[in-house]
Amino acid sequence: MKKMMQKLISVLFVFLPTFAVASESEFRPIAVWTANEVHSPEFAVEKMIDDNLATYACLLDDTRTGTRENTNPAFAEEPITARFVFDLGSVRKNC
DSSP states (O other), rough: OHHHHHHHHHHHHHHHHHHHHHOSSSSSOOHHHHHHHHSOOOGGGGGGSOOOTTTOOOBBOOOOOOOOOSSEEEOOOSOOOOOEEEEOOOOOOOO
């Protein structure tokens, strides 16, 4: 079982990078915008499109209709929502 898992992991490391590269038919954003606050600069909205699978964005809730001041951000309420816009660089047909 251990050898089988090692082979599977080896295969994944070989093939996963090829899946991470976008094909020409995929939408690849060139920019991203949001009016939402971010948790910290480390988790900036641009991390969504930086092609680094180790980074990510952390947008704070934009619904401030709650009653609890001790949430982050204050008065956030479920469901947690965030709005952002991807710029695809040109007009594209959406199938």
